[in-house]
Amino acid sequence: MSQPVRVRFAPSPTGIPHIGNMRTALFNWLYARHTGGKFILRIEDTDQTRKVEGAEEKIYESLEWLGLEWDEGLDVGGEYGPYLQSERLELYKSAAEHLITQGHAYYCYCSPERLTQMRAEQSKRKEPPHYDRTCRELTPEQQAKKVAEGITPVVRFKIPLDGKTSFNDIVYGQVEFENVLLDDLVILKSDGFPTYHLANVVDDHMMQITHVIRADEWLSSTPKHMLLYDALKYNAPQYAHMPMTFGKDKAKLSKRHGATALLDYKSMGYLPEAMMNFLVLMGWSLDDKTEIFSKDDLIRHFSLERVSRTGAIFDMDKLNWFNGYYIRQLTVDGLIERITPILGKELPDEVKRPIDEDQLRRIVPLIHERLKLLNEITDLVSFFFVEDVQHNADELVGKKMTGELAVNALQSSSDKLSSLVEFDADSLENLLRPLADELGLKTGQLFGTLRVATTGKSVAPPLFQTMEVLGRDKCLKRIGSALDMLKGVG
Numbered sequence: 120m121s122q123p124v125r126v127r128f129a130p131s132p133t134g135i136p137h138i139g140n141m142r143t144a145l146f147n148w149l150y151a152r153h154t155g156g157k158f159i160l161r162i163e164d165t166d167q168t169r170k171v172e173g174a175e176e177k178i179y180e181s182l183e184w185l186g187l188e189w190d191e192g193l194d195v196g197g198e199y200g201p202y203l204q205s206e207r208l209e210l211y212k213s214a215a216e217h218l219i220t221q222g223h224a225y226y227c228y229c230s231p232e233r234l235t236q237m238r239a240e241q242s243k244r245k246e247p248p249h250y251d252r253t254c255r256e257l258t259p260e261q262q263a264k265k266v267a268e269g270i271t272p273v274v275r276f277k278i279p280l281d282g283k284t285s286f287n288d289i290v291y292g293q294v295e296f297e298n299v300l301l302d303d304l305v306i307l308k309s310d311g312f313p314t315y316h317l318a319n320v321v322d323d324h325m326m327q328i329t330h331v332i333r334a335d336e337w338l339s340s341t342p343k344h345m346l347l348y349d350a351l352k353y354n355a356p357q358y359a360h361m362p363m364t365f366g367k368d369k370a371k372l373s374k375r376h377g378a379t380a381l382l383d384y385k386s387m388g389y390l391p392e393a394m395m396n397f398l399v400l401m402g403w404s405l406d407d408k409t410e411i412f413s414k415d416d417l418i419r420h421f422s423l424e425r426v427s428r429t430g431a432i433f434d435m436d437k438l439n440w441f442n443g444y445y446i447r448q449l450t451v452d453g454l455i456e457r458i459t460p461i462l463g464k465e466l467p468d469e470v471k472r473p474i475d476e477d478q479l480r481r482i483v484p485l486i487h488e489r490l491k492l493l494n495e496i497t498d499l500v501s502f503f504f505v506e507d508v509q510h511n512a513d514e515l516v517g518k519k520m521t522g523e524l525a526v527n528a529l530q531s532s533s534d535k536l537s538s539l540v541e542f543d544a545d546s547l548e549n550l551l552r553p554l555a556d557e558l559g560l561k562t563g564q565l566f567g568t569l570r571v572a573t574t575g576k577s578v579a580p581p582l583f584q585t586m587e588v589l590g591r592d593k594c595l596k597r598i599g600s601a602l603d604m605l606k607g608v609g
């Protein structure tokens with residue numbers, strides 16, 4: 120029987136997780152769920168100089184928002200912890216020492232100044248920057264001298280001087296690198312911290328990771344990792360490198376293409392289910408036509424074999440389309456649940472808290488279809504909740520109307536509305552359609568003026584239903600203040 124799948128998401132807390140990071144997390148999570156394996160969260164904080172305060176919390180928040188719960192890792196624990204690399208330094212140190220005793224690694228005493236100068240010379244000779252291996256063949260005497268000088272060394276890994284390193288990537292197929300092109304990389308720094316490469320290999324081994332699913336920017340590091348696995352006599356996991364994410368203009372995804380931090384999309388009012396559907400299609404497809412995938416569909420169908428090698432395009436229009444789609448799929452109650460916290464925060468203070476749910480239940484069907492982003496909600500529905508609305512005289516009068524016509528229209532509507540028996544959408548329509556005729560106006564003209572008068576907006580949900588929900592008192596009061604304004608103006 121094959122080993123149960125164990126995959127990991129291994130972000131570095133060096134910034135806020137962006138779309139590309141979270142796509143990697145999603146693919147790992149889906150692979151774990153699809154195979155019934157485990158999804159592990161490991162924080163790779165070995166580069167303490169690049170650590171950003173609060174980044175770790177943002178990693179949790181991003182995963183939680185997308186609904187990618189982890190089976191092992193920080194917060195939840197697990198038998199392969201600790202899951203924070205800075206708490207595992209002893210393990211890396213002993214791996215590095217083991218490599219030295221086995222002749223696969225060596226102490227390097229070169230000073231930063233010497234290395235800088237060496238690189239400058241290489242660049243003059245138009246050579247790629249690489250370590251010139253000065254310390255690789257130091258004799259024990261030379262080493263003892265360096266130690267006596269009090270220099271704290273780094274540890275470098277010995278890359279074979281010739282031959283090739285190859286591996287089979289699930290996405291890229293057979294990949295091969297010439298060893299001469301690889302550098303004797305530092306694996307342990309002078310401060311006792313490992314570099315990414317060593318820590319990554321040691322942890323993937325110790326945490327029994329079976330598949331490394333990561334961005335293809337790491338593809339060129341993988342031969343170094345393979346050599347480390349060999350030297351440590353560990354079995355290497357399988358690799359699957361995910362294609363790069365591009366903007367629509369084919370340039371590498373960056374701020375220029377809009378927000379890149381996942382959580383910015385949360386605050387803009389995107390739904391996590393829309394984001395998940397959108398992210399998965401950045402590099403994976405089931406076939407060439409299916410676009411909509413629920414979480415369960417994805418768990419059922421996801422496979423690494425169907426990850427494409429060509430770059431994944433970040434298409435904002437598509438994300439917006441998904442978001443509109445998923446908002447429309449929500450039930451009225453589902454949508455109320457999502458918008459209530461936003462309204463609670465954003466509606467003016469005069470509106471009673473908690474927000475009236477019965478009223479929301481009447482409003483939501485009127486705006487459901489038009490809502491593209493959750494955050495548009497306050498703007499769309501605020502006029503239902505507040506007492507008074509502001510009027511703009513130009514909008515009230517409307518096109519091809521005069522102030523006088525508008526006053527007349529509002530006055531007649533007001534008179535009729537006062538005596539309307541049932542103040543519901545049908546009765547309102549039956550009353551107001553003929554009124555336009557009576558006044559010699561097009562229905563659009565009358566309704567436009569009434570819409571602005573009752574809602575304060577020239578674009579609002581269907582007029583009669585809106586007026587029904589507003590109720591007679593509010594409608595009459597607002598028409599009254601619109602009239603006052605027009606009379607004052609005219």
Ligand code: GLU
Nearest residue numbers: 129130131163319333337
């Ligand atoms: N810490 C690396 C990163 O932030 C992990 C790369 C890997 O998955 O090996 O991307």
